Amino acid sequence: MVEMAEIVCRIKSHLPPLKVERVSLPEAVGRIVAEDLFAPEDVPSYPRSAMDGYAVRAEDIAAASRENPVILTVVDQIPAGSAPQRPLGKGEAAAIATGAPMPEGADTVVRVEDTKPVNPSDHPFVPVGEKVAILVATPKGKNVSPVGEDVRKGELIAAKGQKVTPALIGLLAACGFFELPVFTRPSAAVIPTGNELVAVAETPSIGQVRNSTAWAIAAALQECGVKPSVFEPVRDDVDELSRRFEEAISDFDLVLTCGGISAGQSDLVKEAWKRLGAKVIFGHLPLRPGKAFLAVTWEGKLALGLSGNAAAALTTFDLILRPALCEWSGNELGKFVTINAEISAPVSQVNGFLKALRVKLEQRGGKLLAHPLKGQLSTVLSSLAQSDGYALIPPGNGNLEAGTKVTVLARTGKIALLSEWLTNGT
């Protein structure tokens, strides 16, 4: 049996490289930096105060204490947004706000809490011409942000491949980047196939079903950072299928189809791709549900065929496509987490197939339990909608007893629970 990890790896290797686009800073949140970015200037570009207080010369106040304060004359007031009016001489101080530029001659800031106006009516800030008592011998350089403290000119501030976080947004803004190069969000065509499909808003007559799988897959693509475009359903006709596939592959980074890949007479998706000259990489998977699968390459692009059945299509997606697509788009939040849990009821194995069992997770008595849900058939979607993830039951002929440790692939939405379990349960 081919390992799932190997299949994911092979799928990933066929995903085309992403283009680069320039976006404005606010649009870049969560995107992936496409080029190394270097600081065009020092940040801060001038020495500034890190506190509200008084800019001083450290040597003037070396002997200061609460018992024996040093008295300085206030010669300037430097609020935020202003430049100093004059340099500082011996025995002088300047009232200074957080972030304001240091006056020439000053090397240290004494916090306002460590000072006292000589004239009590000057509280809290002493005006120019009046005196301030320094109560603490603040060491030289204290409470001053020197030039380049945060970033030096020419320093790497964001590496190619790095995710744009809020802190990086702040740093880029401070460095003057109002736009930056990021990788494009990949696009995918989602093509529902089958004569039986009608629109969601329609009432199906006997033999018809609503087009639900394509919308479920489009939602899953969104979670992976891929922009989906859902096509109108295509009828089971090889010519028509080939035509739509040809259009889709030229307009999108990836093509997914739903339906038309099992053993029946109307399962013409593979034939339509072959007619175009596409090369088949995978024809099915050792997975239940989710065995029906098709992967082909054509014109340097990848096309993937999923079951027409929403539960089967989503299982294939979550186990095989989700990890590959999240790495492609750089949206690791779309990934599921793997975690160990105990199954709470006996489970039968399937020979030659990895069984993806829909489970609900529960913390109980320091353990993480995985409860198999009712309705595990590939035709049942409601259990998947209620589940927290999949317990992965390895291939075999036997039964796993209740209490057996299994690997669970869980939605990251369960992270709060998992996180708590991590901190308290191990």
Added chain:
Amino acid sequence: MVEMAEIVCRIKSHLPPLKVERVSLPEAVGRIVAEDLFAPEDVPSYPRSAMDGYAVRAEDIAAASRENPVILTVVDQIPAGSAPQRPLGKGEAAAIATGAPMPEGADTVVRVEDTKPVNPSDHPFVPVGEKVAILVATPKGKNVSPVGEDVRKGELIAAKGQKVTPALIGLLAACGFFELPVFTRPSAAVIPTGNELVAVAETPSIGQVRNSTAWAIAAALQECGVKPSVFEPVRDDVDELSRRFEEAISDFDLVLTCGGISAGQSDLVKEAWKRLGAKVIFGHLPLRPGKAFLAVTWEGKLALGLSGNAAAALTTFDLILRPALCEWSGNELGKFVTINAEISAPVSQVNGFLKALRVKLEQRGGKLLAHPLKGQLSTVLSSLAQSDGYALIPPGNGNLEAGTKVTVLARTGKIALLSEWLTNGT
């Protein structure tokens, strides 16, 4: 010292309830269902085949085996999207596709793999009028999805408060919901304050800085599922501040300000809120960096004041606001995870303050190590941009030795690493 968890809880209790809006199905991915939704019909609404094969009467084939096949006459072909042409009588079968409706009289589907055309040229499907050999005594009801197998009419399919996952999208589509009620994404005004601020695209002169904190906070809000609107910077003027706050509170679900909340002369944000008659809930936090904090309520809304300093503002945001806002918006993916790790270097505590230490995580020798980064000052943002999260150093007078276990609040982007560590490292 007030516990952080208690502060988060109090902040949460003041967030206003969210409105309800109807959105189309594809727009609902990741949103929170605002009303209980019940199935308007059975799914499936008619019994259908779960396999490609032959619809039969189980009693006709009870004795079938590969050695002694039962021969049936094919009287109908039911491809996907079609209705049966006639009911099935004794000794009759209908070729049927996955998802196609069962003919009247039939109760079971035999998989095509368990059948054989009597005339070999009929492979793979036997035409009407010809005979098919049934090789397996398939039990009654097998490979048939009965009416309501997935969902019964009137059954709860999505509960108020539930997150819309891809599987739920599929289920809602199958039930005919082309739009649904969800909670609105909350909106927030982000108001930068300070005379020193210039736009990101401008070159600051001495005393000026680029408006970076508001953009960093806007990015963090986006991660929490809150829609930010960044205002033009407001000058340090109580009248002007009050005016903008009044506008913002009527137009947005939440108001955040950056700057103007420390001890300096220009720190007028609190005064501006008080002038409007707002009630102060918190005036500062036992947190470093991130001590500067203001929370007020007014007109049933909450307004939060953060430091003008991006690193301090983000630390306050990540520890206090992020968990509260993610629960408010229902976007749990924006939460950080708490995990235990060992600090790799000695760390000093701060008396009376929780210290949020920026760390890089690394797995080494079955351990998870938290490396303190260079540049922990609140004026330094670059270390925060490189960090994986915060090691939480409890208040105290001492030093924690290298190797001490600490709680780390990590970005969920580190989930792959954490997940691997979980599976292999414990």
